[in-house]
Amino acid sequence: MNILKKKIKYKKKNKILRFVNQTNYADNFGYQWNIFRKTQIDNLKFNVSKTRLLEQTKWKKKNFNNKTITLEAGSGAGRFTQAYLSQFPGKLISIDLSNAVESNKKNNIDYFNRKRLFIFQADISKMPFKNNIFDNTFCFGVLQHTPQIKKTLMELIKKTKKGGSIVVDFYPYNGFWTKISAKYLLRPIAKRIPKKHLLNLIKKISPFFYRTHLVLNYLNLNVLTRFLPICDPRTIPRAIKGKQRLEWIILDTFDMYTAYYDQPQKITNVSQFFLDNKCIVEFAGYVNYHHGISAVVRAKKL
Ligand SMILES: C[S@@+](CC[C@H](N)C(=O)[O-])C[C@H]1O[C@@H](n2cnc3c(N)ncnc32)[C@H](O)[C@@H]1O
Numbered sequence: 001m002n003i004l005k006k007k008i009k010y011k012k013k014n015k016i017l018r019f020v021n022q023t024n025y026a027d028n029f030g031y032q033w034n035i036f037r038k039t040q041i042d043n044l045k046f047n048v049s050k051t052r053l054l055e056q057t058k059w060k061k062k063n064f065n066n067k068t069i070t071l072e073a074g075s076g077a078g079r080f081t082q083a084y085l086s087q088f089p090g091k092l093i094s095i096d097l098s099n100a101v102e103s104n105k106k107n108n109i110d111y112f113n114r115k116r117l118f119i120f121q122a123d124i125s126k127m128p129f130k131n132n133i134f135d136n137t138f139c140f141g142v143l144q145h146t147p148q149i150k151k152t153l154m155e156l157i158k159k160t161k162k163g164g165s166i167v168v169d170f171y172p173y174n175g176f177w178t179k180i181s182a183k184y185l186l187r188p189i190a191k192r193i194p195k196k197h198l199l200n201l202i203k204k205i206s207p208f209f210y211r212t213h214l215v216l217n218y219l220n221l222n223v224l225t226r227f228l229p230i231c232d233p234r235t236i237p238r239a240i241k242g243k244q245r246l247e248w249i250i251l252d253t254f255d256m257y258t259a260y261y262d263q264p265q266k267i268t269n270v271s272q273f274f275l276d277n278k279c280i281v282e283f284a285g286y287v288n289y290h291h292g293i294s295a296v297v298r299a300k301k302l
Contacts, residue, residue: 001069003069003093003129003130003133003134004128004129004130005128005129005130008128010128014102014105015105015112016101016102016105016119016120016121017120017121017122017128018120018121018122019120019121019122019123019126019128020097020121020122020123020126022099024097024098024123025097025147025260025261026096026097026098026100026145026260027098028098028195028254028255028258028259028260029076029096029097029098029100029145029255029259030098030099030100030102031195032251032254032255032258033076033077033098033100033103033104034099034100034102034103035199036077036247036250036251037077037103037106037107038077038107039077039244039247039248039251040077040079040248040251041077041078041079041082041107042079042082042083045239046237046239046240046291047083048237048239048240048291048292049079049080049082049083050083050086050087051289051290051291052080052083052140052289052291052292052294053080053083053084053087053138053140054087054289055287055288055289055290056138056140056167056169056287056289056294056296056298057136057138057165057167057298058282058283058298059088059136059165061087061088061089064088064089064090064135065089065090066089066090067090068088068089068090068091068135068136069090069091069092069093069133069134069135070084070088070090070091070092070093070134070135070136070137070138071092071093071095071129071134071136071137071138071156071159071160072084072092072093072094072095072137072138072139073095073124073127073137073138073139073142073152073156074095074096074097074124074139074140074141074142074145075094075095075096075100075101075104075119076096076100076103076104076141077100077103077104077107078094078103078104078105078107078108079107080138080140081094081104081107081108081111081117082107082108082111084138085108085111085116085117090116090135091115091116091117091118092111092116092117092118093118093120093129093134094117094118094119094120095119095120095121095122095124095127096119096121096122097121097122097123097124098121099121101119101120101121104119105119124139124142124146124152124155124156125146125147125148125151125152125155126155127155127159129159130159131158131159132158132159132160132161132162133159133161134159134160134161134164135160135161135164136160136164136165136166136167137156137159137160137164137165137166137167138166138167138168139152139156139166139167139168139169140167140168140169140294141169141170142168142170143168143169143170143265143270144170144171144259144261144262144263144264144265145259145260145261145262145263146261147261149263149265149270150273153168153270153273153274153277154277156168157274157277157278157279157299157301160301161301162301162302163300163301163302164300164301165282165298165299165300166274166279166298166299166300166301167296167297167298167299168270168296168297169287169294169295169296169297170264170265170270170295171262171263171264171265171295172264172265172266172267172286172295173264173265173266174264178264179264180226181226181227182226182227182228182229182230183231183256183257184262185227186229186257187256187257187262190257190258191257191258195258198254198257198258199250199254202230202250202253202254202257203250205229205230206230206246206249206250206253207246209228209229209230210230210233210246210249212228213225213228213230213232213233216228217234229253230249230253231249231252231253231255231256233245233249235252235292236248236249236252236292237291237292238291238292239291240291265295267284267285267295267297268284270284270297271284271297271299274297274299278301278302279299279300279301279302280299280300280302281297281298281299282298282299282300283296283297283298284296284297284298
């Protein structure tokens with residue numbers, strides 16, 4: 001089935017169709033995902049992304065078959081690409097705005113070669129696909145990083161078939177307190193530091209501040225940890241330990257300082273948007289997936 005709209009211009013590089021300029025607001029993501037290509041990918045020791053995908057979507061394998069086509073919007077290095085393809089039959093169309101698509105292709109090369117995975121470098125707000133084409137859609141960790149939240153959600157709805165499931169997870173907004181943290185206070189400075197230097201700096205400070213975090217945690221002074229200049233290690237799945245935990249902290253800290261857009265959303269607003277746009281909402285709230293917790297809205301297109 002041809003899912004592409006007619007007469008759309010693209011370039012082909014490395015067997016991936018590119019519908020966007022090579023330089024765009026998501027360059028930081030391309031940089032980070034090509035350096036930390038493997039950090040968050042499930043392996044024999046942990047299956048964090050697989051569990052998270054199942055818990056957040058509640059999709060059941062029996063409802064999928066070889067003809068099912070699912071859209072993944074904003075795939076990064078492809079941790080959920082792998083989690084999806086290893087658990088469900090059919091095809092997955094994965095898009096990302098940045099050159100993280102290279103990293104996704106490398107991480108999931110077998111699925112790519114077997115034509116179960118199709119990767120496009122494309123913008124969610126201008127997807128090159130026909131409307132009502134995907135059986136299911138998921139978009140994890142992306143919404144807050146797009147310039148126009150409503151536009152992003154609308155495009156996800158448009159591309160999904162009637163009766164299809166659309167699942168998004170995102171940074172939740174919990175009042176003004178959400179933005180009073182080292183992340184938002186230091187970001188104006190951090191953003192000005194060249195990516196390579198910033199990453200080196202984060203690598204240097206992370207071990208010390210991770211230990212500080214553990215001490216504050218031990219002393220029940222969690223209220224202070226939001227002012228430490230690293231990501232909150234409690235958001236990292238508990239199954240990730242030792243050296244890999246530190247690598248994950250470095251990656252998430254780089255991510256938190258460099259994202260061009262960072263707009264946490266109220267769960268109720270995201271949910272209401274689906275309700276206002278011909279969807280029913282099956283779930284809106286926090287999902288605890290054993291390794292962590294995410295703000296999730298799960299909708300069905302009517
Ligand atoms: C925080 S990463 C999450 C990646 C992946 N979903 C995961 O959870 O590992 C956000 C991703 O969204 C992509 N992104 C941001 N804006 C986008 C847009 N308008 N269209 C497509 N992808 C976008 C970025 O390039 C980045 O790879």
